[in-house]
Amino acid sequence: MFKPQIKIPATYMRGGTSKGVFFRLDDLPAEAQQPGAARDAILLRVIGSPDPYGKHTDGMGGATSSTSKTVILSKSQQADHDVDYLFGQVAIDKPFIDWSGNCGNLTSAVGSFAVSAGLVPADRIPENGTVVVRIWQVNIQKTIIAHVPITNGEVQETGDFELDGVTFPAAEVPIEFLDPADGEGAMFPTGNVVDELEVPGVGVFPATLINAGIPTIFVNAADIGYSGTELQGAINEDPKALAMFETIRAYGAVKMGLIKDIAEAESRQHTPKVAFVAAPASYSASSGKVVEANDIDLNVRALSMGKLHHAMMGTAAVAIGTAAAIPGTLVNLAAGGGERTAVTFGHPSGTLRVGAEAALVDGEWIVKKALMSRSARVLMEGWVRVPGDCF
Incomplete structure (x- = not known):
């Protein structure tokens, strides 16, 4: 007897030139709320990996590195931050999720999701203007600041900001990567610029x-x-x-x-x-x-x-x-x-x-922050379904 499918609340979002499936941590099945085999198995099935055909026909992935992405968000455990952001890069043809780095493109969607999902205190969100969302990037243990536009108390997604690599214009989301040297060591690990x-x-x-x-x-x-x-x-x-x-x-x-x-x-x-x-x-x-x-x-x-x-x-x-x-x-x-x-x-x-x-x-180069603008929007929201015996 095969177990029926289960459904998990999820949001499918584009951020910059990437897109991925976003989850709130506490919406995942209990077994997947901690790092480990169950979490990886569920996310692999959501995306449709591993796929020897390289198409992701049976999942939400797009069979490219830019579209085989998963994001798990929760209220931040860090002081002076709004949201903890964990990123998983899903391999296409292997049963593997790489948790070793960040996705800068999807960062622009994290701030928008955090506002819409109630992870940012309501009293910080203006009726019209910009809300500063303080993101803790869990993979690399760094702070990222997203400036999310707000109209009538809600995230403004439409606009005229054009980003090469994205077909349609949308609202601009400026991003600041604070102290961007990666969490694994010195900015120049060999001590040399070349x-x-x-x-x-x-x-x-x-x-x-x-x-x-x-x-x-x-x-x-x-x-x-x-x-x-x-x-x-x-x-x-x-x-x-x-x-x-x-x-x-x-x-x-x-x-x-x-x-x-x-x-x-x-x-x-x-x-x-x-x-x-x-x-x-x-x-x-x-x-x-x-x-x-x-x-x-x-x-x-x-x-x-x-x-x-x-x-x-x-x-x-x-x-x-x-x-x-x-x-x-x-x-x-x-x-x-x-x-x-x-x-x-x-x-x-x-x-x-x-x-x-x-x-x-x-005698050492220090970079306090790097800045760029991206855009983001919700593509679909509701539930994703996976077989109940996939994890």
Whole structure:
């Protein structure tokens, strides 16, 4: 006898260029309210993973790294915070959820959800204006501030803010990532803004290894045979290229101290990220829009969960803004070098502007916050259903 399906309250939301299934912690079955196998099993089934067909036909996932995401929210246990935000990146073809990092794009939806779900005290929400939502990012133990627009006492989702990589305009949600150096250690784990990275079968080339927003390995596009203007097909349809990037990621992760052996990289797919940078150059984005070289400071392409991202991960954008603000990093040099508080970079879907405030303190670079704007909206709300024997 097969158990019937159970239903779990859930909200399907877009945040930035990602979308995911959002849950309140206390709405999950009791077995899934704590980390562990039951929680992972339920969330895998919600998304539809593992799927050997790579389609997520039998789940809520979209079969890309940007759309295979889950979020668990609860009233914050931290002083001076409103909501605790836990993010799970669901693998598509493996029974695996990576809890090692944040999703910066979905952060913009966290603030909106927190307001709508009653996680922000009513007396802090204006009838019209903006409410500051104080988010504790549980994965990386960092504070994020979302400025959520309010109209007639409710979250304002519609608007004219356009974000490349998102089809329709919506309301702007400014986000501040405070002290964005990743929770796992120093901003530059090797102590250098540029290192020589030796990758067997690929070569020896400079790399900037940074923990900011999310651990990221930056390399020069030209050093690995690219121009920096590539779209998804140039990378994702080339198995040799994907294997090369995964090898770079594994050896970079070891050098960053995130793993001890390259074999561990397979069980840590979400972090670190790999990105390649180049000086400004014109190209046609995936939408057909022409990005002019004089409209950007540099080009950046980044991989997420083994594939070139269709736009830019929010956390990687934080890493880009942070690295750009620090003289001598590969990101800073690609943008022309010198001191800068913001950059506009080209990505496969268009452009994005991100800012950061950096200072040299006792010989070490400190970034107090990184800033960017996103948008978010509810796509569907109600319940998701999963078989009662899936966990």
